[in-house]
Structures are given as structure tokens and as C-alpha cells.
Amino acid sequence: xxxxxxxxxxxxxxxxxxxxxxxxxxxxxxxxxxxxxxxxxxxxxxxxxxxxxxxxxxxxxxxxxxxxxxxxxxxxxxxxxxxxxxxxxxxxxxxxxxxxxxxxxxxxxxxxxxxxxxxxxxxxxxxxxxxxxxxxxxxxxxxxxxxxxxxxxxxxxxxxxxxxxxxxxxxxxxxxxxxxxxxxxxxx
Amino acid sequence: xxxxxxxxxxxxxxxxxxxxxxxxxxxxxxxxxxxxxxxxxxxxxxxxxxxxxxxxxxxxxxxxxxxxxxxxxxxxxxxxxxxxxxxxxxxxxxxxxxxxxxxxxxxxxxxxxxxxxxxxxxxxxxxxxxxxxxxxxxxxxxxxxxxxxxxxxxxxxxxxxxxxxxxxxxxxxxxxxxxxxxxxxxxxxxxxxxxxxxxxxxxxxxxxxxxxxxxxxxxxxxxxxxxxxxxxxxxxxxxxxxxxxxxxxxxxxxxxxxxxxxxx
Numbered sequence: 001x002x003x004x005x006x007x008x009x010x011x012x013x014x015x016x017x018x019x020x021x022x023x024x025x026x027x028x029x030x031x032x033x034x035x036x037x038x039x040x041x042x043x044x045x046x047x048x049x050x051x052x053x054x055x056x057x058x059x060x061x062x063x064x065x066x067x068x069x070x071x072x073x074x075x076x077x078x079x080x081x082x083x084x085x086x087x088x089x090x091x092x093x094x095x096x097x098x099x100x101x102x103x104x105x106x107x108x109x110x111x112x113x114x115x116x117x118x119x120x121x122x123x124x125x126x127x128x129x130x131x132x133x134x135x136x137x138x139x140x141x142x143x144x145x146x147x148x149x150x151x152x153x154x155x156x157x158x159x160x161x162x163x164x165x166x167x168x169x170x171x172x173x174x175x176x177x178x179x180x181x182x183x184x185x186x187x188x
Numbered sequence: 189x190x191x192x193x194x195x196x197x198x199x200x201x202x203x204x205x206x207x208x209x210x211x212x213x214x215x216x217x218x219x220x221x222x223x224x225x226x227x228x229x230x231x232x233x234x235x236x237x238x239x240x241x242x243x244x245x246x247x248x249x250x251x252x253x254x255x256x257x258x259x260x261x262x263x264x265x266x267x268x269x270x271x272x273x274x275x276x277x278x279x280x281x282x283x284x285x286x287x288x289x290x291x292x293x294x295x296x297x298x299x300x301x302x303x304x305x306x307x308x309x310x311x312x313x314x315x316x317x318x319x320x321x322x323x324x325x326x327x328x329x330x331x332x333x334x335x336x337x338x339x340x341x342x343x344x345x346x347x348x349x350x351x352x353x354x355x356x357x358x359x360x361x362x363x364x365x366x367x368x369x370x371x372x373x374x375x376x377x378x379x380x381x382x383x384x385x386x387x388x389x390x391x392x393x394x395x396x397x398x399x400x401x402x403x404x405x406x407x408x409x410x411x412x413x414x415x416x417x418x419x420x421x422x423x424x425x426x427x428x429x430x431x432x433x434x435x436x437x438x439x440x441x442x443x444x445x446x447x448x449x450x451x452x
Contacts, residue, residue: 016207016382017375019314022219026226027315030233031322034292037237039284045244046262047280053249 144174202397205389207382211307228309232295240291265290265436273440274447282443285326289319290436293377297428300385301421308381308428313374320374323439328366331446342449373438380431384424391417 213221243258265287270279300308331339344361398410
């Protein structure tokens with residue numbers, strides 16, 4: 001290195017604060033070129049990238065916020081629908097229960113009415129039968145008594161055996177008559 | 189600068205390199221000598237342009253390694269210097285200047301740490317005069333542009349100072365702001381670079397001189413110089429980066445002071 005140098009001893013002494021104007025010129029030109037390149041290319045390129053990056057990030061955030069809002073809206077809608085559906089189901093169940101109860105009550109009423117009707121009819125029929133029986137008995141008891149008395153009178157009343165026979169025969173006749181009369185009544 | 193002369197032992201005297209030691213010019217055209225400094229300055233322009241255009245060209249949203257490295261450099265000047273110091277809406281206007289200044293000075297300083305190059309371009313004062321003058325013109329221009337002619341008053345009359353002190357303060361402000369400021373701005377960079385460069389050179393030539401001596405003690409002393417020079421070399425590397433930062437930071441502060449002169 002030393003041999004490359006013009007030694008201090010040989011060079012004339014110079015003031016280090018005095019500029020070499022050629023160097024000033026070279027630095028000025030070099031710096032001007034550098035400034036030009038930086039202003040024209042480097043800074044716009046970096047700033048463009050930054051702007052794009054900012055936009056991408058902000059756009060992404062906006063997109064995410066939108067999606068979030070949509071999701072929230074959809075969720076609340078679903079919840080609303082679910083609540084509605086539950087209420088609907090409850091309502092339907094309540095209605096069905098009421099309907100069932102109503103139907104049951106109706107059927108009970110109907111059954112009660114029917115049974116009452118049947119009972120009444122039966123009672124009416126029984127009363128009618130009874131009335132008919134009373135009427136026919138009334139009509140027949142006289143004639144039967146008359147017939148029986150005639151027969152008794154017609155036979156010897158002393159003979160116990162005979163009288164017993166007569167009574168038995170009478171009763172058998174009576175039964176026969178009663179049966180035929182009943183049959184007649186049923187046919188009527 | 190320091191006329192350090194060791195007593196002649198075996199191999200004559202030690203002539204340390206000084207401020208008058210220059211490399212021979214590569215070529216000369218008349219009065220114009222094309223020196224190593226000039227070559228390095230031009231090379232720095234090519235290197236910086238090449239690197240940052242290559243880094244910024246693709247402009248991908250998710251940067252690759254090169255782009256990321258470029259963005260770190262650009263962001264440092266843009267945000268840590270321009271935005272933090274100048275702030276507000278005005279800083280973008282000055283980002284290209286600050287960016288160019290920072291990397292221009294940084295690369296030209298770092299040359300001093302690279303073996304074989306080992307010459308910080310601004311160890312010659314001409315370049316720093318130019319850069320400081322450029323900054324001087326720009327901050328004064330910005331001050332007048334923003335504040336009009338009132339800038340003259342704002343720049344030299346500090347607010348809140350009693351009137352009877354003004355005769356004392358105003359001359360000081362004039363001298364410190366308009367005369368001393370560009371001087372210190374340029375000389376700070378130049379002087380640190382020259383001093384660092386000289387230390388490395390003196391250490392280097394000192395080691396060479398000591399090794400050449402026949403005495404073993406003298407040879408052994410060269411190891412001490414070597415160890416010391418490595419420490420100095422590291423310190424120089426730090427100062428080279430630091431001075432680039434300081435120069436740009438001061439530029440930003442001057443511009444900020446000029447465009448916001450009414451609030452100071």
C-alpha cells in the first residue's frame with residue numbers, strides 16, 4: 001500500500017479543507033443521477049407496492065367484515081326461524097291437544113246421550129210391555145177365573161185328587177195360553 | 189497531519205501516511221484527474237440504483253427476500269427518519285432526497301471497511317461540501333416556500349424570548365443557523381471519515397514497518413498494533429454507518445425546522 005502512495009514528505013503540503021473541484025463535480029453529477037433514479041423509479045415503485053398492500057389489507061378487512069355481518073344476519077335469521085318453528089310446533093301441539101280433548105268430550109257427550117236415549121227407550125218399552133201385560137192380564141184374569149170356576153164347579157169338588165188334577169190342567173192350559181199370547185204380543 | 193517519526197532503528201524512519209498522501213489518478217485529461225474517489229462515487233450510484241430497482245421492481249404484496257431487504261432500507265429512511273422527524277403530510281416530498289442521501293453516504297462510507305477498496309469517498313472534503321450545500325439550499329428554500337419572507341424572522345427570532353435579550357440572541361441564531369450549520373454538517377462527515385481512514389492507514393503501514401524491523405520485540409509489537417487496529421476497524425465501521433444516519437437525520441431536522449418554523 002505504501003508504495004502506491006505518494007508520500008507525505010514528497011507531496012507539497014495542502015489544506016485538507018480545500019476541495020478538489022473536480023471531485024465536487026463528480027459527486028454532484030453522481031448524486032444528481034442517483035436522485036433522478038430514486039425519484040423516477042425507486043420511490044414510486046415502493047410507494048405503489050405499499051399502496052397496493054394497504055389496499056389489499058383494507059379490502060380484505062372490509063371483505064371479512066362484510067362476510068361477518070352476513071353470517072351474523074344469517075344466524076339471527078335462522079334463530080328467528082327456529083323460534084318461529086318452535087312456537088308453531090307448540091301451537092300445533094296445543095291445538096291438537098285441545099282438539100283431542102274436544103273430540104273426547106264430544107264422544108263422551110254422544111255416548112252419554114246415546115246411553116240415555118237407549119235407557120229411555122228401554123224404559124219406555126218396558127213400561128209399554130208392562131202396560132200391555134197389565135191390560136192383557138186384566139182382560140184375561142176375569143175370563144180365566146170364570147173358566148176356572150166353571151170347571152171347578154163342573155167337577156166334583158170333593159175328590160181331592162180330581163180337584164188337584166183339575167187345577168193342574170188349568171194351570172197347564174193357562175201356561176199354554178200365556179205362551180201363545182206372549183208369542184202373539186211379540187209378533188205384534 | 190501528525191508528524192510521527194520513530195527513531196531510526198534498522199530500516200530508516202517511519203513516515204506515516206497523512207492527509208497529503210494520495211493514490212495516483214487512474215488517468216488524467218488535461219487538468220482533470222480521474223481518482224479512485226471518483227470511481228467509487230460513480231460505482232456507488234450504480235450499486236444503489238441497481239439494488240433498489242431490483243428490489244422494488246417486482247412490487248409483490250408478499251415480498252421476496254430481495255424485495256424485503258430493499259423495503260427494510262427504504263422503510264428505515266421513510267418511516268424512522270422522514271416520517272418521525274418531519275411528520276404530517278409533508279414528509280413524502282422529502283423522502284427521495286433523504287433516501288438518496290442516506291444510501292449515497294452509507295455506501296460511500298462503507299467502502300472504507302471493504303478490503304482492497306478501503307477508501308471512504310468522503311474522506312475528501314469536496315463531496316461533503318456539495319451535499320451540505322445542497323441540503324442548505326433545500327431547507328432554506330423549503331422555509332421560504334412554506335413561510336414566505338416571514339421565514340427570515342422565524343428562523344432567527346426564537347419565540348418567548350424577552351425583547352431585551354433579542355440583540356444577543358439574534359446574532360447567535362443567525363450565526364448558528366445560517367453560517368455554522370452547513371459547515372458542521374459537511375465537516376462532521378468529512379472529518380470522521382478522514383480520521384477513520386487515516387487510523388486504518390497508519391495502523392496498516394505501522395504494522396508493515398514493524399514487521400520489517402529485525403528486532404523481535406519490534407516484530408512482536410506489530411501484533412499489538414494489529415489487535416488495536418482491528419478494534420479501531422470495528423469502531424470505524426460503526427462510525428461509518430452512524431455518520432450516514434446522522435447526516436440524514438440532521439437534514440430531516442433542518443427541513444422540519446424550516447417548514448414548521450412558526451411553531452418553534
